[in-house]
Amino acid sequence: MKHLAALTAAFLCLAAPAFAGGDAAAGRAVFRKCATCHTTEPVNRVGPTLAGILDRPVASVADYSYSAAMTGFAEGGRRWSEALLAEYLLSPRAMVPGTAMTFAGLKKSEDIANLIAYLKNPAAQ
Known part of the structure; x- marks a missing residue:
């Protein structure tokens, strides 16, 4: 677990400057990996809507049944x-053991920064 924390800290140091410079258009392409379960519209699918996710409380989407692991998180x-x-x-199951989310994660910090840029305002693309 210590190694995961060190890896995460190192990743965040490298990725932090990329948040401001993420490419939302490239993030739309990355979002295709998420679109099987999620949407940027205010509608839940297999996973909760990602509309307005930034600064939203974790596990707070109405009418979505979160796993006990996610509500605990x-x-x-x-x-x-x-x-x-x-x-x-980077690794949903490592961060929230027991989460129902089966996605392994995004390995490229550029993909993560681009996806976050897209999620900030998906309608603007």
């Missing part, structure tokens, strides 16, 4: 900041 008022979302997208 949300305790303490966690919100989806860019940094938290970047860490989660």
Whole structure:
């Protein structure tokens, strides 16, 4: 677990400057990996809507049944900041053991930065 924390910290240091410069158009292409389960419209699918995810409380979408692992992760008022979302997208199951999300994660920091740029305002693309 210590190694994961060190890896995550190193990743966030490298990826942090990319948040501001992420390419939303490229993020739209990355989002195709998410679109099987998620949408950027205010509608839930297999996974909860990702519309307005940034700064939204974790596990807070109405009418969506989150796993016990995700509701436990949300305790303490966690919100989806860019940094938290970047860490989660790197390896969802490592960050939230027991999550129902089966996606292995995005390995490229550029893909994560681009996806976050897209999620900030998907309608603008």
